Amino acid sequence: MILALWLGSVNRPPCPWISNQLGSQALWENMELVSIIMPAFNSAEHIQEAINSVLVQTYVSWELIVINDGSTDHTASVVEAFDDPRIILESRPNLGVSVARNRGLELAKGDWVAFLDADDIWAPFKLEHQMARLSGEKVRPGLIYSDYLEFNEKGSWPAKPLKNFPHFRREGMIFDQLIQHNFIGTLSVLADKQSVLEVGGFDTNLKGPEDWDLWIKISEKKTLLFVEEPLALYRQNPAGLSKDYLNYERELEKVYQRHLLKRGTAEQIRFGRWLFYRHMAHGFARQGRHQMAVDRLESAFEQRFLAWQNLASLAYLIKKRLGF
Known part of the structure; x- marks a missing residue:
């Protein structure tokens, strides 16, 4: 199991933001609730592993909202088998990932929201490291994200950074960078819920780059933070939307027309x-x-x-x- 490769790191030394900025037990005494939104469509094959990666989080103040988006397999029964009151399942007709995520936002009780697709995986310390970084900030950012790795059925883990473009800033007011290229992986994001809602959530008229469009809109108003550490694994899925590159190209073009070509x-x-x-x-x-x-x-x-x-x-x- 891929997750097992990370489990040995649960007891690693605290991350720099905990040891350098907190000192005491402040993080654990004042844990903010994180609402994790997981859209799922015919995800029975991988969703157990995705949920397990949430269950082993070293940051324990979370709720997991699974939106079963019209699955015709046994996705719902896999989720129902977990005996944890923090896991919430809602089944609805298939309306697409953006509608599912927006529904998750409606149900979210936390002031922070994170996004994990049903076939991806988090490192056990993902939320801990991001919440620790946030605790040292004077100004509440729109979101915090991290590096991540990619993997497939062969177990290859190619990284996906912007190493060839050092002039790109990764945090701060980075609207000018984001309109040029999407370098934020949705599975790595921990967002201020109010910032997401203020810009209207995910645009349901976009099919594919709706996450990029959202990060751009947030970055226009708020600072973004970056953790230079891979905290998640993105599963390369040849059956996914991005495989239809002609359609994907059209959808990306909409985002370019909306932001880069107007403001760049x-x-x-x-x-x-x-x-x-x-x-x-x-x-x-x-x-x-x-x-x-x-x-x-x-x-x-x-x-x-x-x-x-x-x-x-x-x-x-x-x-x-x-x-x-």
Whole structure:
């Protein structure tokens, strides 16, 4: 079980924010409730592992709200088998992940909300480390997020940071960065519920990048914090929405039109569009849609012709075209 790889770290030394800023038992004496929202659609295969990663959290003041979004498998019975009063299950017709998350927000009793999909996993100290960091802040941020890892059925764990773009700030007032590229993993987010509600929650008209749109809207008004530590595991799922890259491209374009193209500088637009076209080129190449991949990479070259990463993308497209 993937979670077992992290369990040995539960008794690790306290994270820096606990040891350096709290000193006493202040964190544990004044624990704020965290409402965890988990949308689930036909998730019986993986949801037990996801819930287990919540149950072993070293920060214990939480509630888990599972929104069973019209599942036709035995997702509900898997959740009902957990004997913990902190786990709340609501079953409803299938209306999509954004509607499910917004319903979770309506049910949430905590002032902080976190998001975990039913096939992803948290580190046992995920909430502890984020809440400890928050305790040292004078100004309440809109959200705090962290690094995360990706994994698949083969057990590979490639990281997904922005190591090649050091000029991107990861915390503070980072609206200008976020409109160019989404570098926040939803499974890593711990958000101030009021900040989420003030901007209208998840846009149900978007199918895929609704989380990115929400983080942008929050970042326009509030500071964001970042924990430079992988606190979650994202499961690579070929059956997910992002596999339909043509539809995904259309939905991403809506977010670019809404934010970057209206508010960004000329250089920010060039950089954001360059990232977008390279991302889509890689996606189409993985699907074997090679002409679409080439078209998107040509667009990337038009945005930043001399960027060395273009050659890496070209090599990737050639490798996929040759069947590797």
